[in-house]
Amino acid sequence: MRVAVVRFPGSNCDQDALHSLRDDLGIPADYVWHEDRDLSGFDAVFLPGGFSYGDYLRCGAIASHAPILDEVRRFAAEGRPVLGVCNGFQILCEAGLLPGALLRNLSEKFVCKSVRLLARNASSLWTAGVPQRPIAIPIAHGEGRYLCDEDTRRRLWDEGRVAFVYVDEQGRATPEANPNGSVDNIAGILNETGNVLGMMPHPERATNPLLGGTDGRTILSALSALGV
Amino acid sequence: MPTVRVTVTLKPxxxxxxxxxxxxxxxxxxxxxxxxxxxxxxIRLEVERYDEQRVHAMCRQLLANPVIEDYRIEVEP
Incomplete structure (x- = not known):
């Protein structure tokens, strides 16, 4: 398993992602530039957080047309693991690889803190290793209010594609536990085949005890479970 | 050169x-x-020639996100 960490102009969680994968999880990973057109030699894709293209127009809108996205689409279609975190989630939505969109937080504030997540899917390659208890993962975003039309919302639940919801300490998806106003407290979703995960929280910031927690490992270790 | 004004708004x-x-x-x-x-x-676009269908295509592909936004196209006099 070798992971491509895609860098766009304005990415700023790319180094975190690479460090987390390589040094905390022991998973081979390398940077790939957004203008590259070839992901041969890689087995999975990590679209990191940041402000690609300055978030001009809409978050992720311009990045979703970058040359590398053709390869990301191929990976998604071939069932390979694709993970978009924060800005990466926004890019996946703009690219149409995941449904819905991410709007400004209801509070109009940039929210940077640790939140609790509960996995609502226990079988996808990304969530199979996540324990059925609230896990602590940091968020840091101004535009993370997940939104989709009613049909999509129902389908996401019916098809088990809600990967994570924001919850309180007891695991309840309360309005107070919702940091941005996302519909149904949704923090992360899967594509129809379960190999593409988009989420606002940052698992790569929770893989080392020095940084306050290791619950992010329960998500990212999916990559090592798939074999090196 | 024609100037096209695209107004993008969040769906009501x-x-x-x-x-x-x-x-x-x-x-x-x-x-x-x-x-x-x-x-x-x-969004103001200066275009060499105005083709409404092409401006619609620009809006659909990039300028607006149909999931959350509406857009309106006007040609400025």
Missing amino acids: SLLDSAGRTVAGALSKLGFDEVRDVRIGKV
Whole structure:
């Protein structure tokens, strides 16, 4: 398993992602530039957080047309693991690889803190290793209010594609536990085949005890479970 | 050279949190007649020739996100 960490102009969680994968999880990973057109030699894709293209127009809108996205689409279609975190989630939505969109937080504030997540899917390659208890993962975003039309919302639940919801300490998806106003407290979703995960929280910031927690490992270790 | 003005707005059914904040600020300034504020963006395109279908394509592919936004196209005189 070798992971491509895609860098766009304005990415700023790319180094975190690479460090987390390589040094905390022991998973081979390398940077790939957004203008590259070839992901041969890689087995999975990590679209990191940041402000690609300055978030001009809409978050992720311009990045979703970058040359590398053709390869990301191929990976998604071939069932390979694709993970978009924060800005990466926004890019996946703009690219149409995941449904819905991410709007400004209801509070109009940039929210940077640790939140609790509960996995609502226990079988996808990304969530199979996540324990059925609230896990602590940091968020840091101004535009993370997940939104989709009613049909999509129902389908996401019916098809088990809600990967994570924001919850309180007891695991309840309360309005107070919702940091941005996302519909149904949704923090992360899967594509129809379960190999593409988009989420606002940052698992790569929770893989080392020095940084306050290791619950992010329960998500990212999916990559090592798939074999090196 | 024709100038095309594309106005992109959040769909009316969606809560515009920035607009709501501005409405609150206007109210605090004493403009209590303001009931609602919606914020959008205006994109001006200078084009060598105007082809409405091509501008629609620009809007669909990049300028607007049909999941959350509506757009309006006008050619400036």
